[in-house]
Amino acid sequence: MNSFNIIQKCLGVVGVIFAASASIAAPTISRLTPPSNPPSADAVTLARFLPGQRFDLQATVSPDAGASIASFSFAVDGVALKPAANTVGMVTTGLNAKLSDGTATPANTAVVSLRAYSNAVPGVHTLSVTAVQSDGQKVTRSGNFEVVGITRQGHVAKNIILLLGDGMGAAHRTAARIMVKGYAQGKAQGRLAMDTFPYTGMVMTSSLNSIVTDSAPGMSNYVSGNKANNNEEGVFPDDTVDAFDNPRIEYLSEYLHRLKGKRLGIVTTADVFDATPAANAVHTSNRGNGTGIVDQYLDDRKLTGLTVLMGGGRKWFLPNSSDSSDKTSPQAINGSQRKASSDYVLPGDIVAGWGAAPGATDPERDLIADFTAAGYAYVADKAGMDAAGNPDKLLGLFAYSNMNVAFDKINKRRGVSTIVDDFGFPDQPMLDEMADKALKVLSKNNRDGFYLMIEGASIDKQAHLMDTDRWIEETIEFDRAVKVARDFAATHPDTLVIVTADHECAGAAIIGAAAAVMPAYPSAATVATYEAARFPKYTIAADGYPQTTDVPGRMLIGYGANADRYETWLSSDQPTQDSQQPFVGAPPLNAHPRNPALRNASTGFLITGQIPGSQAVHTASDVPLSAFGRGASLFTGVFDNTDVFFKIGQAVLGGIK
Amino acid sequence: MKTSVKYQHLVRVLLVTAWLISSAATANEGERPILSADAMLSSLAMPVAGVPSPPREDATDLKFHEFFKLPVGPRGLEATEKLKSLAGKRIRMVGYMARQEIPTAGFFVLSPLPVSLGDEDESLADDLPASVVFVHVHPPGDKPLPFSPGLLRVTGILSIGAHEESDGHVSSVRLQLDPEIVQALAAGQRPM
Numbered sequence: 001m002n003s004f005n006i007i008q009k010c011l012g013v014v015g016v017i018f019a020a021s022a023s024i025a026a027p028t029i030s031r032l033t034p035p036s037n038p039p040s041a042d043a044v045t046l047a048r049f050l051p052g053q054r055f056d057l058q059a060t061v062s063p064d065a066g067a068s069i070a071s072f073s074f075a076v077d078g079v080a081l082k083p084a085a086n087t088v089g090m091v092t093t094g095l096n097a098k099l100s101d102g103t104a105t106p107a108n109t110a111v112v113s114l115r116a117y118s119n120a121v122p123g124v125h126t127l128s129v130t131a132v133q134s135d136g137q138k139v140t141r142s143g144n145f146e147v148v149g150i151t152r153q154g155h156v157a158k159n160i161i162l163l164l165g166d167g168m169g170a171a172h173r174t175a176a177r178i179m180v181k182g183y184a185q186g187k188a189q190g191r192l193a194m195d196t197f198p199y200t201g202m203v204m205t206s207s208l209n210s211i212v213t214d215s216a217p218g219m220s221n222y223v224s225g226n227k228a229n230n231n232e233e234g235v236f237p238d239d240t241v242d243a244f245d246n247p248r249i250e251y252l253s254e255y256l257h258r259l260k261g262k263r264l265g266i267v268t269t270a271d272v273f274d275a276t277p278a279a280n281a282v283h284t285s286n287r288g289n290g291t292g293i294v295d296q297y298l299d300d301r302k303l304t305g306l307t308v309l310m311g312g313g314r315k316w317f318l319p320n321s322s323d324s325s326d327k328t329s330p331q332a333i334n335g336s337q338r339k340a341s342s343d344y345v346l347p348g349d350i351v352a353g354w355g356a357a358p359g360a361t362d363p364e365r366d367l368i369a370d371f372t373a374a375g376y377a378y379v380a381d382k383a384g385m386d387a388a389g390n391p392d393k394l395l396g397l398f399a400y401s402n403m404n405v406a407f408d409k410i411n412k413r414r415g416v417s418t419i420v421d422d423f424g425f426p427d428q429p430m431l432d433e434m435a436d437k438a439l440k441v442l443s444k445n446n447r448d449g450f451y452l453m454i455e456g457a458s459i460d461k462q463a464h465l466m467d468t469d470r471w472i473e474e475t476i477e478f479d480r481a482v483k484v485a486r487d488f489a490a491t492h493p494d495t496l497v498i499v500t501a502d503h504e505c506a507g508a509a510i511i512g513a514a515a516a517v518m519p520a521y522p523s524a525a526t527v528a529t530y531e532a533a534r535f536p537k538y539t540i541a542a543d544g545y546p547q548t549t550d551v552p553g554r555m556l557i558g559y560g561a562n563a564d565r566y567e568t569w570l571s572s573d574q575p576t577q578d579s580q581q582p583f584v585g586a587p588p589l590n591a592h593p594r595n596p597a598l599r600n601a602s603t604g605f606l607i608t609g610q611i612p613g614s615q616a617v618h619t620a621s622d623v624p625l626s627a628f629g630r631g632a633s634l635f636t637g638v639f640d641n642t643d644v645f646f647k648i649g650q651a652v653l654g655g656i657k
Numbered sequence: 658m659k660t661s662v663k664y665q666h667l668v669r670v671l672l673v674t675a676w677l678i679s680s681a682a683t684a685n686e687g688e689r690p691i692l693s694a695d696a697m698l699s700s701l702a703m704p705v706a707g708v709p710s711p712p713r714e715d716a717t718d719l720k721f722h723e724f725f726k727l728p729v730g731p732r733g734l735e736a737t738e739k740l741k742s743l744a745g746k747r748i749r750m751v752g753y754m755a756r757q758e759i760p761t762a763g764f765f766v767l768s769p770l771p772v773s774l775g776d777e778d779e780s781l782a783d784d785l786p787a788s789v790v791f792v793h794v795h796p797p798g799d800k801p802l803p804f805s806p807g808l809l810r811v812t813g814i815l816s817i818g819a820h821e822e823s824d825g826h827v828s829s830v831r832l833q834l835d836p837e838i839v840q841a842l843a844a845g846q847r848p849m
Contacts, residue, residue, distance in 0.1 A: 314733060318732065318733040320819055322820050322821035332735075332818070333724075333734060333736040333819070334732065334733035334735070335725070335729075335787040335829070336733060337787070341825040363827060381731075384731070400734070421727070421728065422727075424725075424728050424729035425729060579770060579785070579786055581786070582788065583722060583788070584769065584770060584788075585721060585768065585769025585770035586720065586722030590769065590770070594770065
């Protein structure tokens with residue numbers, strides 16, 4: 001070892017000692033938001049924003065024992081920020097027991113925020129926070145973020161329609177095509193509407209904290225440009241317990257409403273509080289907070305431009321005035337699920353920074369009445385939707401929780417099933433009918449344009465249940481909504497239509513087909529593979545759905561992310577029970593299979609699962625994305641889900657040559 | 658020989674499975690609830706036998722599907738005349754005790770199907786069906802009644818209308834449990 005090396009080693013040791021002593025004797029910053037990758041030459045910039053897009057700055061600072069945090073300031077590119085009045089906050093109570101690194105949260109730890117910051121200058125910017133402890137010691141931590149520039153070129157897209165097939169991977173699309181269009185001699189005999197889109201790419205779907213996302217970041221990442229944690233939507237993670245005080249990221253809807261006056265439409269077959277619809281308008285770190293989520297839809301309509309909201313979820317909109325909160329007029333039974341514990345009240349710095357409604361803990365709120373008072377027409381079934389004409393604003397709540405699936409809705413219309421009656425909602429619209437109504441309302445007297453999200457929610461929910469026939473028909477229903485959007489864009493050429501998924505669900509794969517004659521006892525041997533599978537043929541009825549899915553030689557699906565299930569290779573007459581439904585567990589719904597491990601247990605053969613739990617899970621497989629209309633050419637190649645946001649930004653703000 | 662033994666075993670497995678499933682299908686709230694798969698599985702797993710409920714001649718049978726009118730109206734669920742007429746009266750119900758992550762003294766939840774409630778991550782947006790009954794124990798006692806898997810038959814005085822429970826849920830239908838049922842449950846018995 002030469003002397004230079006020895007000196008270098010000694011300096012290293014001194015450095016370690018200095019660092020260790022410094023960490024004991026000074027405050028520490030365990031989190032700086034927006035999140036950054038550790039500095040390195042090849043690290044990608046994690047947090048990216050469109051010019052002027054708003055986001056919160058936040059840091060978690062822990063002082064030395066016995067000390068507290070006296071002051072803090074944020075700086076961008078070395079210049080200290082001067083926050084507007086009341087837009088900064090310091091929180092020292094209600095913190096999580098552990099910090100993001102897993103260590104116990106020290107006493108007097110402070111979460112400090114500067115709300116609704118924005119930057120219009122393209123490029124990578126340095127963000128730093130400096131905190132001063134009560135004894136005068138300082139700490140600084142730096143990270144970065146990027147403002148993605150817009151190139152001004154040609155015509156801009158005025159309207160954006162994003163159709164999200166929840167859980168719809170490549171296999172879900174292919175299965176729907178095989179069933180509804182048919183193949184012969186190797187060629188598809190027709191194309192799904194989504195197949196006709198001229199540009200297609202592949203999307204990487206991971207969330208901020210996992211390769212496998214759930215639906216909250218799965219949607220949020222598309223419309224915020226940034227990665228969110230699982231279960232979180234429109235926010236970055238933080239170190240407080242409150243699920244509504246997280247650092248916010250301005251959504252596409254909010255950004256375009258503020259800049260361009262665009263309206264927002266949300267259409268889903270799920271409960272409207274569900275992660276995908278909510279992740280277009282509501283900011284929370286807990287996707288389960290139904291009361292606060294539905295309240296924010298209405299309360300912050302001036303931020304989002306909410307004009308159409310349709311789906312299930314009536315239970316969140318009904319007043320729940322308990323005898324303890326309102327002794328004079330106790331609430332009659334209405335099935336309300338509004339609760340104080342899932343409601344929201346915002347801290348003052350968010351209210352001031354974002355111009356957001358402060359919120360209130362009000363389970364007794366009659367939200368349908370409040371929507372109506374705010375000018376929304378309220379409809380509760382298809383007949384009501386049809387009769388509503390073309391109102392300025394529309395609220396449609398067609399079920400108590402999630403809506404019934406296409407398989408059961410269409411069988412009711414054919415007069416061969418009473419399942420939707422048994423659920424209590426005999427007249428539910430199909431997704432394409434809702435999409436058509438939404439487009440009429442959104443485009444009425446609208447020079448500024450709109451952003452409409454249409455979700456086929458139960459592709460995912462039925463894939464979780466490995467109910468093959470139900471998710472395939474759900475995909476067919478979704479594609480009919482895609483056709484409605486494409487037809488709209490054909491007559492409104494300043495419209496961009498995007499069809500994609502938030503993630504794949506269940507690891508679905510088309511593994512072959514059944515033999516022409518089903519054996520009495522189904523098994524793996526039932527599956528005709530390769531050339532024995534031939535080309536399954538389904539008869540499509542005038543309503544656009546297969547007359548039956550139980551045809552001889554039917555297509556068979558396997559699952560790579562499966563829980564235990566009994567497989568018969570046939571459709572299930574009854575949907576698997578959903579405990580959120582009001583009449584679940586009582587006759588006749590109690591005769592429905594309770595979960596995939598019980599469904600068909602007397603007639604099927606057991607396929608053991610590879611994952612824990614009773615349902616199949618999401619996977620990290622890339623999902624296809626297809627685009628049509630103004631700006632569609634931007635959507636080719638393999639890209640991240642957050643990239644979609646910036647491509648939309650280019651199409652809407654900069655235009656296309 | 659080997660094949661036939663294997664075959665017999667297969668038949669046995671199939672029969673048990675068929676029985677399990679047919680019973681699960683017939684009754685979350687069926688006429689013969691003792692045949693439920695959950696009840697059988699739980700009786701295999703735990704030494705809790707169903708014991709006859711004390712006879713209560715003044716109790717009217719009420720079933721979960723008799724709570725709300727069909728179809729559901731635009732302003733939510735509506736109580737049936739039967740449910741309303743039984744308020745303040747003694748009723749008898751069959752259902753499942755919901756599994757509580759953090760059991761609470763003074764009440765448990767009776768559900769038409771086996772469910773869990775109070776998962777911290779779900780902020781009470783949990784899987785409780787709308788028709789659950791909050792079953793109150795008076796006096797509440799110091800500790801929660803032990804969890805009893807499988808179907809229970811309980812009697813008590815019915816009350817309806819929104820009421821905020823001590824865990825933050827707002828209940829619509831409640832039952833003031835009869836003392837003898839409380840005793841049976843506290844003793845680890847499963848009244849049927």
